Amino acid sequence: xxxxxxKVQAPVLEGANDVRLKGGRWWGKVGWKHVLxxxxxxxxxxxxLYVLSASLSPGGTLTGSARLFSEISLVNYSELMDGxxxxxxxxxxxxxxxxxxxxVVMGAAAAYAFSRFRFSGRRxxxxxxxxxxxxxxxxxxxxxxxxxxxLGDVFPQLGIGSHLALIAVYLGGALxxxxxxxxxxxxxxxxxxxEAAKIDGATHAQIFWGMIMRLVTPILAVVGLLSFVSTYxxxxxxxxxxxxxxxxxxxxxxxxxASDERNAPWSLFAAGAVIAAIPIIAxxxxxxxxxxxxxxxGSVKG
Amino acid sequence: xxxxxxxxxxxEEPRLSHARDISRPGFIVKLILMALINALGLYGILAAWxxxxxxxxxxxxxALIAANWVYFSKRAVPAKYxxxxxxxxxxxxxxxxxxxxxxxxxxxxxxHNSTKAAAIEQILKTSDRRIDGSSTYPVAVxxxxxxLGFAVVxxxxxxLGTMDEPLAPVAGEVDGDRVAAVEGWEILSIAEIQxxxxxxxxxxxxxxxxxxxxxxxxxNGSLAYVARxxxxxxEAADTFTNDEGKVFSADPDRGLFAAEDGEELVPGWRVLVGxxxxxxxxxxxxxxxxxxxxxVWTFAFAILSVATTFALGLFxxxxxxxxxxxxxxxxxxxxxxxxxxxGFLAALVWKGMLNKEFGIIxxxxxxxxxxxWLGDGNxxxxxxxxxxxWLGFPYMFLITTGALQSIPGELHEAGVMDGAxxxxxxxxxxxPLLLVSVAPLLIASFxxxxxxxxLIYMLTxxxxxxxxxxxxxxxxxxxxxxxxxxxxxxxxxxYGLASxxxxxxxxxxxAISWLGFRQTxxxxxxx
Numbered sequence: 001x002x003x004x005x006x007k008v009q010a011p012v013l014e015g016a017n018d019v020r021l022k023g024g025r026w027w028g029k030v031g032w033k034h035v036l037x038x039x040x041x042x043x044x045x046x047x048x049l050y051v052l053s054a055s056l057s058p059g060g061t062l063t064g065s066a067r068l069f070s071e072i073s074l075v076n077y078s079e080l081m082d083g084x085x086x087x088x089x090x091x092x093x094x095x096x097x098x099x100x101x102x103x104v105v106m107g108a109a110a111a112y113a114f115s116r117f118r119f120s121g122r123r124x125x126x127x128x129x130x131x132x133x134x135x136x137x138x139x140x141x142x143x144x145x146x147x148x149x150x151l152g153d154v155f156p157q158l159g160i161g162s163h164l165a166l167i168a169v170y171l172g173g174a175l176x177x178x179x180x181x182x183x184x185x186x187x188x189x190x191x192x193x194x195e196a197a198k199i200d201g202a203t204h205a206q207i208f209w210g211m212i213m214r215l216v217t218p219i220l221a222v223v224g225l226l227s228f229v230s231t232y233x234x235x236x237x238x239x240x241x242x243x244x245x246x247x248x249x250x251x252x253x254x255x256x257x258a259s260d261e262r263n264a265p266w267s268l269f270a271a272g273a274v275i276a277a278i279p280i281i282a283x284x285x286x287x288x289x290x291x292x293x294x295x296x297x298g299s300v301k302g
Numbered sequence: 303x304x305x306x307x308x309x310x311x312x313x314e315e316p317r318l319s320h321a322r323d324i325s326r327p328g329f330i331v332k333l334i335l336m337a338l339i340n341a342l343g344l345y346g347i348l349a350a351w352x353x354x355x356x357x358x359x360x361x362x363x364x365a366l367i368a369a370n371w372v373y374f375s376k377r378a379v380p381a382k383y384x385x386x387x388x389x390x391x392x393x394x395x396x397x398x399x400x401x402x403x404x405x406x407x408x409x410x411x412x413x414h415n416s417t418k419a420a421a422i423e424q425i426l427k428t429s430d431r432r433i434d435g436s437s438t439y440p441v442a443v444x445x446x447x448x449x450l451g452f453a454v455v456x457x458x459x460x461x462l463g464t465m466d467e468p469l470a471p472v473a474g475e476v477d478g479d480r481v482a483a484v485e486g487w488e489i490l491s492i493a494e495i496q497x498x499x500x501x502x503x504x505x506x507x508x509x510x511x512x513x514x515x516x517x518x519x520x521x522n523g524s525l526a527y528v529a530r531x532x533x534x535x536x537e538a539a540d541t542f543t544n545d546e547g548k549v550f551s552a553d554p555d556r557g558l559f560a561a562e563d564g565e566e567l568v569p570g571w572r573v574l575v576g577x578x579x580x581x582x583x584x585x586x587x588x589x590x591x592x593x594x595x596x597x598v599w600t601f602a603f604a605i606l607s608v609a610t611t612f613a614l615g616l617f618x619x620x621x622x623x624x625x626x627x628x629x630x631x632x633x634x635x636x637x638x639x640x641x642x643x644x645g646f647l648a649a650l651v652w653k654g655m656l657n658k659e660f661g662i663i664x665x666x667x668x669x670x671x672x673x674x675w676l677g678d679g680n681x682x683x684x685x686x687x688x689x690x691x692w693l694g695f696p697y698m699f700l701i702t703t704g705a706l707q708s709i710p711g712e713l714h715e716a717g718v719m720d721g722a723x724x725x726x727x728x729x730x731x732x733x734p735l736l737l738v739s740v741a742p743l744l745i746a747s748f749x750x751x752x753x754x755x756x757l758i759y760m761l762t763x764x765x766x767x768x769x770x771x772x773x774x775x776x777x778x779x780x781x782x783x784x785x786x787x788x789x790x791x792x793x794x795x796x797y798g799l800a801s802x803x804x805x806x807x808x809x810x811x812x813a814i815s816w817l818g819f820r821q822t823x824x825x826x827x828x829x
Contacts, residue, residue, distance in 0.1 A: 030626045037627075040618060041636045047692065048639060050662055051651045062660040106387035113383035122380075132395065134815040136753060139782070139807055142789045142800045143398040143405060154350045154358050172394020175387040204379055205328060233644040235756040240790065251646045255760060258650040266654060273647045284642035285635060 054270035062266040076271035084245060085272050088253040091163065092232055092276075095249055098167045100228040103174035104220050110175055111182035112208050116194060129179055137173035138236050144169055145240045166241045166249075170231055178223050185219040186212070225287065229280055250276045336373055340366065365389060399808070406801035407574050412794045414557050414570045421571040422535055425542065425559065426513055427506040429567070430529040433516055440480045441518070441526035443495050443502055444487040450498070452507045452518055452526055453481040453489070460484065463507035469518070495523040533567075542567060579802035592768040592775055593784075599683070600780040604751040607690045608744055614691060615698025616736075620728070623706045634703075641696035649760035652689045656761075679777035682762050686778055689761060690751070697747075705739045706732065745818030749811055755782045773799075781807050 049068060058073040080086075114126060137144075145160070148169075152159015159165060189212060197207050213220070235251045242248050248256070254276065257269040343366040350358035372381045408414075416424075439454040444462065451464040453474065460474035460481050474484035483489065495502050502523055509515045509528065516530035533542045533550075542550040542559050550559040550567050558570030583593050618637065622630055640648065655662050656675040664671045675685045709732060717727040758764060764779035764787060773792035775784050781803060789800035 030624070033621055033624065033627050034629075036621065037633050037636075041633070043692070044637055044639050044696070047648065047651050047655060048643060050655060051647075054654070062654055062657055067666065068662075106390065109383040110387045113380040117380040119380045125384075132391070134749075135399065135808060135811060137395050137398075138755070139753065139804055139811070140395075140398040140402045142785065142797055142804060143401040144394065145789070146405065146410075146797060147393075147398055147401065150355060150358065153353045154346055154355055168390065169394050172390040172398075175391045176395060179387075203328075204382075208383070229644075233646050233756075235646050235760070236786070251644075251756075254647065254650060258653065259760075259763075269650070269654075273651060277643050277647055280644050281639070281642045284638070288635065288638070 051270045051273050054267050055274045057267050057270075059267060076267045077275075080268060080271050080275070083268075084248075084253065085268075085275075087246060088248050088250050088272075089276070091247060092250040095163055095167055095170075095238075096228045096231040099170040099174075099231045100224045102167065102171045103178060103227040104224045106171065106174055107178040107182050107223060108186075108213065108216065108220060109208070110179045111186045112212060114179070114183050115186035116191070116204075116212075126183075129176060132176040133180065135176075137169075137176070138234075141236055141240060144237065148241060160241060161243045161247060162241075163247065166238060169237055169241065170234070174227070178227070181223060182216070182219055185216055189215050225283060229283065232280060332373060336370065339369060343369075361393075402801045402804050402808075404801075405797055406579055406805045407576060408572050408798050409557055409570070409575045409578070410572050410798045410801075411796040413568050414572050414798075416569075416571060418552075418557075418571040421558075421569050423513075424569050425567050426531040426533060426535065427517065428504075429533045429544075430506070430517070430519065430531050432527050432529050436516075436528040439518065439526045441520055441524065442481040442484075443490045443505075443520070443523055444484055445490050445494070446487050450490075450501055450505055451487065452505065452520070453484050453487070454518065454526060455479055455481060462487065463518070465505060465507070468508035468510050492523065575798070579799045580805075582799060583802070583806075586772070588770060588772050592771045595768075595777065596775065596779050596781060596784050599778070600752060603683075603686065603754075603780055604748050606687055607694060607751040607754075608748045610687060610691045611694035611698045611747070612702075612740075612744060614695040615700075616702045618695070618699050619702040619706055620732075623703055634699075637699055638696040640692050641700070645693055646756050646760060648693055649689065649757050652685075652692075653761050656685055676762050677766055679766055682766065682778045686758065686761055690754070690757060693757070694747070701740055701743055702736060705736045708739065709735050741821065742818065745814065745821070749814055749818075752780070752811065752814070753782045753807065754780070755786065758783045759786065781810075 053068040053070075055076055056069065056072045056074070058071055058075045114122060148158070148160050148165055151165070152161075156162070157164050158168060193211065193215075194207055197211055202210070233251060234249075235255065238249045238252050239255075242252055245253070245256075250272070254269060254272050257265055257272065343362055347359055347362045347366075350356075350362065369385065372378050372385050439456065442453040444451045444453050449464055451462055451467075452469075453460060453462045453472075454469070455461075455476055456469065459471045460476060461469040462472045462474070462484055463469035472484055475482045481489070490498075502520065506517045506519050506529075507526075508517045513531070516528045518526040519529050520526040533544050535542050540552045544550075548561055548565075550561045550565070552558075553560050554573060556570065556575075557573035559567040582589060584590050622633060627633075653676070656664075658664060658672065658674045658677060661675070663675070664673055674681060676682050713731050713735070714727060717731050722730065758778060758780055762776070762778045764774075764776040764783050766778075767774060767776040773784075773788045773796070775787050775792075779787065785800045785803045785807070788796050788803065
């Protein structure tokens with residue numbers, strides 16, 4: 001709690017001198033904010049409570065879900081484990097992790113090249129990336145679908161229905177989206193370090209893998225996690241690439257479960273949603289500080 | 303690519319470049335990786351050659367030569383780091399964008415899926431009829447992955463053929479007059495045949511390479527008969543003639559065979575149609591009405607989403623950016639929960655909550671009201687904005703809190719000295735400064751919502767639908783979900799039209815980003 005210096009005599013800041021306000025003044029200045037906070041929290045967590053309650057309701061369909069926590073049973077969770085859900089979860093984790101790792105490695109390599117070498121086409125390359133960055137890859141999803149139809153004839157592993165194809169598609173969007181973030185961070189690592197290593201006889205590969213990659217670990221973690229989270233929730237590309245229920249990711253599988261309102265296994269969906277959301281929420285709470293710092297840094301730098 | 307590192311120029315070294323120094327362990331790893339890549343690449347070139355995909359062959363040859371040059375040359379050091387990313391970028395982003403632009407000018411879609419040669423073969427096979435008095439074969443429908451085929455006993459041996467391959471002898475077992483097992487293929491059960499009914503009914507297996515011999519087809523999955531086309535193709539005149547003598551001639555502008563009286567044969571083939579797809583959006587009266595409504599709604603949705611989430615986020619940030627309020631860390635953790643909850647799940651959960659009969663909003667919160675949240679156009683739009691407000695306000699709260707804290711306290715104090723009240727200080731000091739730092743993020747948020755496919759698709763599916771539109775689109779569809787509907791969900795898939803719509807989105811997103819870029823600079827210059 002920062003206490004304002006007593007030099008400022010302005011009437012509006014008066015309260016700041018006396019940290020412990022009492023009674024009506026406390027209510028007028030601070031108390032109502034706590035009341036408001038309770039309302040905002042209720043608004044923010046109501047849907048989350050609802051999905052938790054639905055997941056614990058043994059009823060099965062949407063019909064009985066309107067009364068919160070009227071019945072509690074774990075039957076949906078155990079049923080979930082017997083069906084396709086664990087497979088979807090695994091698919092999602094595999095696809096998201098592979099994309100995140102690929103994104104980090106390729107992005108870091110590109111950022112290293114742009115940050116440490118001067119070559120013809122460097123400025124042009126950076127400008128091109130800046131422009132490409134404006135157009136999200138998913139806008140071209142029709143052409144991606146058509147491309148995979150063609151590729152599938154040549155490499156069945158890169159065609160419609162394969163996880164590898166989906167990962168490759170996600171990696172295609174990696175360079176455009178992340179290089180700039182990393183490039184900025186790489187530039188903050190002093191070049192003297194590279195030169196010292198070079199004088200000691202290190203090759204560019206040793207400098208990159210052995211030195212730079214260790215120094216930029218924070219940004220690698222941020223990019224990797226952001227990429228993981230966004231891939232985990234990506235829907236449209238996964239929807240057009242994956243065509244068999246066994247290969248679905250969570251986003252596609254849970255959509256299929258929830259989209260049929262009348263006969264949908266609603267409480268099963270709710271249980272799936274709870275489990276699917278836990279890793280992401282945990283990541284967010286754990287990394288809150290960095291995410292907020294990252295957002296602010298982005299906003300201030302513009 | 304000429305390389306000059308910023309290090310002081312070294313004296314020309316006599317030693318080997320490490321790119322070729324075989325004594326280093328890294329070199330061995332590189333050699334193994336490159337061997338794998340070359341093997342895969344060569345395999346791909348051969349496979350693509352066999353498939354006649356010359357575009358893929360050309361790309362692989364160039365990419366492979368580039369890879370070998372980049373990684374074995376001692377120059378081109380930056381390229382060693384850029385190459386993998388650039389390959390993926392080139393294929394899955396640049397190429398697909400270019401191809402979107404190309405497909406937008408073609409009639410690609412159902413009925414115009416392939417080349418002319420394939421279309422001719424397809425026409426011959428679909429316009430067939432049983433040859434009178436021809437023999438029937440007890441048939442086994444066989445599968446291998448996604449491929450289907452027929453296995454029959456013919457000339458005393460097991461023969462198998464698929465859509466692309468005519469009947470040919472294979473190893474297998476015979477039970478009576480029926481094939482009991484085929485090596486490498488799985489015989490489908492009745493249930494499996496029913497699951498793929500359309501594929502099985504559409505399957506034609508040629509008796510030989512000669513189309514005139516006819517082909518096998520089945521109506522029930524257990525007996526196959528020999529059928530032949532009722533149309534004959536005259537290569538010299540490029541026409542089809544049916545058994546009544548009606549002539550269908552090729553129309554290269556539209557990519558199909560049509561008779562004098564307008565009757566057309568399906569399928570056609572892919573041709574360039576110029577600006578037809580773009581013109582269709584504005585001139586086809588059944589499409590243009592819905593299209594303009596969707597266009598307006600897309601902008602309204604994106605602008606209102608940014609405005610509402612920003613207003614609520616800013617409101618909360620201003621109120622809770624107050625050191626006197628205790629427990630702000632806890633509040634912040636609670637406030638951002640909707641942001642942490644995966645977006646696609648949120649849309650699905652809200653869809654259940656907004657359900658007309660059983661949703662908790664009608665049932666419990668509104669005491670059994672009967673509001674058709676997602677079924678009525680205007681209510682559905684309201685619901686979408688409401689859900690997006692819930693999803694988006696925490697983000698705005700976070701960035702505005704960050705921006706508020708970065709505004710120097712002196713400015714605030716200076717305002718107080720000059721006698722400005724709290725509202726005046728907010729309006730004239732805090733808000734303009736805040737806007738400078740968050741404007742780029744607001745524009746990014748606008749661009750994101752402009753293409754917020756999963757929210758729309760999962761919450762309303764675009765519905766309620768426009769009656770009478772030639773594609774399945776609805777009042778809450780935005781442009782990107784309209785593209786999806788045109789490309790994948792409207793009975794007849796129209797990739798050409800969908801790509802043309804995508805191009806429009808590209809242009810708009812580009813314009814928004816460019817404006818945003820300029821606007822940001824302008825704001826920074828002013829303040």
